[in-house]
Amino acid sequence: MSTLRVAIVGAGPKGMSALERLVHHASHSTSRAMYEVDLYEPHRSPGAGPIYDPRHPAYLRMNIAADIVDAWWTPARVPDVASHPSFGTWRSLQLPSIMKEFGDAALDAFPPRAVVGRYLEHAFAKIVESAPESMRARVVPHRVLDIEPMGAGWGIRADGLGMSGKPYDEVLIATGHASEWSDALTQVSRSSPSSVTTVFPVQEQLSRERVAPGAAVAVRGFALTCIDAALALTQGRGGSFHALDHPWRLRYERGPDDILCLLPFTRSGRPMLSKPLPDLLANVDGISEITARGQERIRALAASYDLRVDLLPVLVDTAVASIQAVTSAGDNPVSLDPLRADADEWLRGALDGSLSSVDGDDVVSQIAKSLEIGCGAAAPHALWALGHAWRSLYPAIVDRVGGNGLTAVAWPAFVRLATELERIAFGPPAVNAAKLLALVDAGIVDLTHLHGGRLVGVEEFELRSAAGSTRVDAVVDAVLPPPGIVGLSTAPLATLLAAGAVRPRHGRRGLDVLDDGSCVGANGVATPGLAAIGRPTEDSTIGNDTLSRRMHPLAELWAERVVARARRERSCAARPRADLARQG
Ligand SMILES: Cc1cc2nc3c(=O)[nH]c(=O)nc-3n(C[C@H](O)[C@H](O)[C@H](O)COP(=O)(O)OP(=O)(O)OC[C@H]3O[C@@H](n4cnc5c(N)ncnc54)[C@H](O)[C@@H]3O)c2cc1C
Incomplete structure (x- = not known):
């Protein structure tokens, strides 16, 4: 074989990151190996994909601070220059044009996802351009339906193309979020015009034709996607938010095509809390040392560590020390013992799955409180500090707990804990929390059925809970498919799973992969080239x-x-010719 054929299935941010690394290593290799790289991607903006679609409306914001976004891998980074810019550098170079289009939001720590999408699209083109002469990289703008063994490699069947003529030696699956799953809202039938099974792209899924002006809309889920849906059905239809005489509180003014109300429903009713402003803790003395100490303790956990005995105390200590650091400069020092007890009790409840549910007014006050703390207008409390601890210790937790870092028996408790901590640590940026509260104040987001609401009906729907029942005109599913592959029916992974070429890791939902992403098959051995x-x-x-x-x-x-x-x-292929030359 003289040319290695590589297929990357899905050219969103992850597929692009793999291409960037491949270009880097092929460029720095002394071998004369040749590469043909096909990136299968049906979306019109490779690099960005559907989540960071550059055509998204501006109100769909980033959920992480965008200053960490960089299309080039940091440890091997070429200088951060115009030809290989990080997001920060690219944004400052493009500022006049993106501000013209997106206004001040383009400058925000949590800018519109479309702005980041522009960057990713630009970076993708640069990476393809920088491929060495030994590599031909091209986008194949088709969805992959199947990946099947072909000779010693893999054949790819793509929508509109049929089966690839030649096999690929290496296939990397980077298809992102699944589109179908077994727990999708079953009552929501695709044929009913008033049922929306996925929120994105909002321009299509939540158009006036799909969700009529004046409609009462039930929304399953109350996380980030629910907020995106609420904004699409209000601000996206001409409504507007206005500053109030209060830090970070807004007033909503209805637009002409607004819905009547949006009724979220969930099992627990527990809300996501607002993330703090990124610079809130930047100048707090000692905060980075507290984080470093916590991370060190997590990385040093013994092989047989116990979540309750070993991990929880690190979270509690980090949370309490952070509160102490934040409040020590103020006039009202807080009493740390009750905070420690609160944090400990909350974590144990999260681990056991015994946290209490939350209802209407409490939900609003929890979000409002997190917003005030996150903007520096109120003293931190235990929950907020635990959110901070989880965010700041997360890289160490990823290192220590990921892979085989936890037994299959302990895993379900960790998932329960992580799900609750994610809710308080990785919630909406302050601007979106403020908008959500303004929509509640305006009577548009109605939390009556938030806790325990159940959808009843097939063609016509009613939302029922302990608070009563409400007839709804449209239903939107704002719960994303879970991570991993269990319970998913999306091609091409479902067929690879059925064929035993991939398997979930024991006791987990995610694919069993080695450190380099190689998929482990049903036989327990890495499947070659996948x-x-x-x-x-x-x-x-x-x-x-x-x-x-x-x-x-x-x-x-x-x-x-x-x-x-x-x-x-390449060197195996070259050797016989060299031998022949010597003989000649
Ligand atoms: C609504 C939403 C908001 C998010 N916001 C943030 C955020 O602010 N910050 C953050 O860090 N993370 C965020 N995330 C997480 C997000 O998943 C990752 O940031 C990132 O998009 C992951 O990249 P990916 O390439 O793995 O997946 P994706 O971005 O989903 O890209 C997968 C690509 O594969 C393509 N594809 C799928 N199936 C096939 C197929 N069969 N054949 C060929 N191509 C296929 C898709 O078209 C897509 O382009 C968000 C996720 C969602 C759903």
Whole structure:
């Protein structure tokens, strides 16, 4: 074989990160190996994909601070210059044009996702352009339906193309979030015009034709996607938010095509809390030392550590020390013992799954309180400090708990704990929390059925809970499919799973993968030439479904392996000719 054929299935941010690493290693290799790289991607903006679609409306914001976004891998970074810019550098170079389009929001720490999408699209083009002469990289704008063994490699069947003529030696699956799953809202029939099974792209899914002006809309889920849906159905239809005489509180003024109300419903009613403003803790003395100490303790946990005995105390200590650091400069020092007891009790409840549910007014006051604390207008409390502890210790938790860092028996408790902490640590940015509260104040977001609401009906729907029942005109599913592959029916992973080429890791939902992304098959051995990255591997790896490239070297290790293979096969192919030449 003289040319290594590589297929990357899905050219969203993760597929792009793999390409970037492949280009890097192929460019720095002394071998004369050749590469043909096909990136299968049906979305019109490779690099950005549907989540960071550059055409998204501006009110769909980033959920992590965008200053960490960088299309080039930090440890091997070429200088941060115009030809290879990080998001920060690109944004400052593009400022006049993006501000013209997106206004001040473009400057925000949590800018519109479309702005980040522009950057990712730009970076993708740069990466393809910078491929060495030995590599031909091209986008194949088609959805992959199946990946099947073909000779010693893999054949790819794509929508509108049929089966690839030649096999690929290496296939990397980077398909991101699944589109179908077994727990999707079953009552929501695709044929009913008033039922919306997915929120994105909002321009299509939540159009006036799908969700009529004046409609009462039931929304399953009360997390970030619910907020995006609420904004699409209000601000996206001409409504507007106005500053009030209060830090970070807004007033909503209805637009002409607004819905009547939006009724979220969930099992527990527990809300996501507002993330703090990014610079809130920047100047607090000692805060980075507290984080470093906590991370060190987590990385040093013994092999047989116990979540309750070993991990929880690190979270509690970090939370309490952070509160102490934040409040020590003020006039009203807080009493730390009750905070410690609150934090400890809350974590134990999260671990056991025994946290109490929350109803209407409490929900509003919890979000409002987190917003005030996050903007520096109120003293921190235990819950807020635990959110901070989880965010700041997360890289160490990813290192220590991901992979085989926890037994299958302990895993379900960790998932319960992580789900609750995610809610208080990785909630909406302050601007979106403020908008949500303004929509509640305006009577549009109605929390009557938030806790325990149940949808009843097939063609016509009613939302029922202990608070009574409400007839609704439209239903929106704002719960995303879970990480991993269990219970998913999306091609091409479902067929690979059925064929035993991939398997979930024991006791987890994510694909069983090695450190370089190689998929482990049903026989317990790595399946040659097949790897995966991102959401399908999530919770076998953890913290991998993010734009941040700081926590996982998976793309790097995959590219290293592929280039090493190309080098090896190139030198094997070259050897007989050299021998022949000597004989001649
Ligand atoms: C609504 C939403 C908001 C988010 N906001 C943030 C945020 O602010 N910050 C953050 O860090 N993370 C955020 N995330 C997490 C997000 O998943 C990651 O940041 C990132 O998008 C993961 O990249 P990916 O390439 O793995 O997946 P994706 O971005 O989903 O990209 C997968 C790509 O694969 C393509 N694809 C899918 N199936 C096929 C197929 N069969 N054949 C060919 N191509 C296929 C898709 O078209 C897509 O382009 C958000 C997620 C969602 C759902």
